Amino acid sequence: MENNDFVKELGYLGFTMRLKRISDAMMHEGRRLYSELDVDIEPNWYVIFKLLKSRGAQSVTEIAESIKMAHPSVIHITNKMMDAGYLISEKDPTDSRKRVLDLSTRSIKMLPEYEKIWNAGEKGVEEALKEIDALTFISILEEKFFNKGFKERTLEQLNNKKS
C-alpha cells in the first residue's frame, strides 16, 4: 500500500472501508491460490468442510448458527458444494422440514490434500500476524461491533451532540 492512499488519511472514518478492502483482497488471493494449485474449491468452502468434519452432519440452520452466517448464504454455498460432489443431503427422519448435510466420500478422499493447503495458509497468516496478537484484536472487534453495532454507536453519537 503506497502513500497515495486517501482512505488512510480519513482516520477512523476510513476504518471500515480498510477492513473491507483487506478482507476482499484476501479472499481474491484465496481464489487465485486455488486456481494456481488447480484445486476446484472456493475460498469460503473450507469452513463447511472443517465444520462437518469436526462436528458431523448438520442441518442448514445449524450450520448457519455455527458459523454465524445468514441461512440463505449457507444454502448458496452448500448447493455449490453439492454440485461439485462434496456434500450429501438428506431429510431428517424425525423432522421433515430439516435437511441434513454431510461430507461425501469424495470429500473424505480429498480432505487430506486440501488440509495441506489450509494448514499452509494458516501458517502463513500466523507467521505474519502472531507478533501483533491478531486473534485477540479481532475478538475485541467482534465484541465491540456484534453486540452493539456500528449503527447503534453512530446514533448514540448523533444524539449526544443534540443534547
Next chain:
Amino acid sequence: MENNDFVKELGYLGFTMRLKRISDAMMHEGRRLYSELDVDIEPNWYVIFKLLKSRGAQSVTEIAESIKMAHPSVIHITNKMMDAGYLISEKDPTDSRKRVLDLSTRSIKMLPEYEKIWNAGEKGVEEALKEIDALTFISILEEKFFNKGFKERTLEQLNNKKS
C-alpha cells in the same frame, strides 16, 4: 458473538473469514443506519464525497488509485451517485479518453448534513477502538497482506514443507 462460534475455534485459519464477517456486518449496519435516518446514500459513497471535496475533480482512474479500488468498481459506484444527482461528469478537454468527475451543487448542499452523520460514525468507531490502537493494527495488516499477499505466503509455506 456467542460462544458457539466455530470459526473462532479455527484459530488463524478462521482469521480471514472473521475479518470478512465483521466488515460485512459493519456495511450492512451502515445501510440500515442510512435507511433509518432516511438518507438516500449508500455506505461506500462517503469516500467519493470526501475525496472529491478534499482533492477536487478527478478522473475515474485517478479515483480508483486514490482509494485503491479496481476501476470498474469506481465506475459502478459513481454511476449510481450520478443517477442520484450527486456527481457531474465531463470529458477532459486535453485528453478525450478521460472522464472527470466532480461534486454537483446538490452534493455541496447536502454535504453538511451527511458530514454530521459521518462524524458521528467516526466518533463511534473511535470511542470503541481507540484503546486498542486499531489504526496501527490495520496498517500492519495492510502492510503484511498488500505487499506480500495471502497467496504468496501460503505458497511459501507449502514449499517450505516440501524442502
Next chain:
DNA sequence: TCTTTTTATGTAGTTGACTACGCAAATATA
C-alpha cells in the same frame, strides 16, 4: 509519419453476502 504500445474507460460475467418474503411442518395454546 506509420506502427506499436500503453493508458483510460466501459461492459460482461463471476462470486459473496444480505434482507424480505413465502410455504410447509412442527409446536404451542386455547
Next chain:
DNA sequence: TATATTTGCGTAGTCAACTACATAAAAAGA
C-alpha cells in the same frame, strides 16, 4: 382438537467487489 405461532428451508432481489476482455485515444518508437 382446532387454531395460532414458531421454526426450517428455499427463492427472489439487492448491492459490492473482482477479473477478463474490448475499444478508442494518446504516447512512444522505428
